[in-house]
Amino acid sequence: MIDSTGRIGLAFFGALSASISHEIKNRMAIIHEQASLLEDYIHMAAKGSETDPERMLKIAGSIKKQVGNADVIIKNMNRLAHSTDDLKRTASVEEIIDLIAALSKRMADLHEVKIAAPQAKEPCSAHTSPFLLMNLIWWCIKTIMPFVQKNDTIRLSHEKSGDGVLIRMTVEGKPISEEEIEFPEETSILAGLLNGEVGYSREKQQCVISIPAALP
Amino acid sequence: MGDKVLLVDDETDFLSVMSERLQTRGFDVETSDSAKNAVDQIEETDYDAVVLDLQMPGMDGIEVLKQIREKRPELQVILLTGHGSVEKGVEAIKLGAMDFLEKPADLEMISEKIKKAKQKRMLIMDKMTEKRIVDIVNRYGM
Numbered sequence: 290m291i292d293s294t295g296r297i298g299l300a301f302f303g304a305l306s307a308s309i310s311h312e313i314k315n316r317m318a319i320i321h322e323q324a325s326l327l328e329d330y331i332h333m334a335a336k337g338s339e340t341d342p343e344r345m346l347k348i349a350g351s352i353k354k355q356v357g358n359a360d361v362i363i364k365n366m367n368r369l370a371h372s373t374d375d376l377k378r379t380a381s382v383e384e385i386i387d388l389i390a391a392l393s394k395r396m397a398d399l400h401e402v403k404i405a406a407p408q409a410k411e412p413c414s415a416h417t418s419p420f421l422l423m424n425l426i427w428w429c430i431k432t433i434m435p436f437v438q439k440n441d442t443i444r445l446s447h448e449k450s451g452d453g454v455l456i457r458m459t460v461e462g463k464p465i466s467e468e469e470i471e472f473p474e475e476t477s478i479l480a481g482l483l484n485g486e487v488g489y490s491r492e493k494q495q496c497v498i499s500i501p502a503a504l505p
Numbered sequence: 506m507g508d509k510v511l512l513v514d515d516e517t518d519f520l521s522v523m524s525e526r527l528q529t530r531g532f533d534v535e536t537s538d539s540a541k542n543a544v545d546q547i548e549e550t551d552y553d554a555v556v557l558d559l560q561m562p563g564m565d566g567i568e569v570l571k572q573i574r575e576k577r578p579e580l581q582v583i584l585l586t587g588h589g590s591v592e593k594g595v596e597a598i599k600l601g602a603m604d605f606l607e608k609p610a611d612l613e614m615i616s617e618k619i620k621k622a623k624q625k626r627m628l629i630m631d632k633m634t635e636k637r638i639v640d641i642v643n644r645y646g647m
Contacts (some may be wrong), residue, residue: 314587321609
């Protein structure tokens with residue numbers, strides 16, 4: 290029987306794996322069509338049609354661009370997979386936020402919402418579980434996403450606060466009322482495992498996660 | 506003029522290369538990178554077939570399919586998807602999609618399905634015309 294932590298972790302990992310594989314398949318489909326288009330041109334040239342080297346180079350450049358895009362997706366998938374290497378370790382909070390923002394982009398695109406994770410003024414690290422922290426941030430984004438208006442932005446930021454770290458997800462655009470948002474039990478379970486807290490401030494239009502700088 | 510096709514996908518690179526390849530095979534291709542625009546285009550233009558991506562921002566392919574069935578019941582829809590599972594495909598077929606293909610799909614297969622879609626649409630339109638004539642005859646006792 291899988292306990293609630295295992296269930297939450299699997300749901301997160303499963304959702305992101307589905308999203309990532311979908312993205313990779315999309316890139317592969319474009320590469321497949323571009324390579325096939327090159328084949329079309331080669332067959333046409335073999336039958337005597339004039340070839341346009343510039344056009345060929347452009348298609349080859351597009352293939353390289355798609356390979357580069359796919360490489361970024363796979364690197365992020367690899368970073369996600371390695372986040373389970375250690376139960377806890379000292380990790381850059383900025384890197385965790387960057388990664389989960391990148392991994393949540395497809396979900397945001399489907400909702401026509403933007404996700405921004407600008408560079409922090411003062412980067413900080415925490416001795417925590419990177420996997421559980423990413424999992425918690427993802428659940429928060431997933432919870433607020435349906436209430437964010439089309440083309441509005443969820444801005445992720447973090448800062449040191451006393452002995453801990455605050456991670457903010459600020460909605461930039463039409464305000465969301467506190468009553469609308471109901472955080473699922475997954476968020477409180479994950480916050481508990483991280484010795485942290487999670488909440489939403491209507492005044493600041495922010496979902497805030499606080500975690501200690503170091504888990505015991 | 507070749508079979509008139511609307512390609513709908515939010516990946517503009519995919520649209521551009523796919524439309525070029527279909528055009529070289531004699532198809533008359535229009536594209537749409539948004540579900541909403543696609544629904545508008547379908548209302549304004551007579552297409553022989555629509556090749557539709559299943560997952561798009563704003564409105565997913567299933568919702569677009571429902572709207573097409575409502576506005577243009579004769580129009581044949583071929584779904585293309587990056588989904589590995591067939592569940593969505595089964596749902597789409599139940600909702601009236603003509604076929605469901607997984608990306609990357611073979612262009613010859615897509616071309617063949619577009620041609621079949623045109624034939625199927627023409628048959629449906631013939632039946633619709635026949636029914637209209639029968640209705641008129643019955644109504645006026647001709």
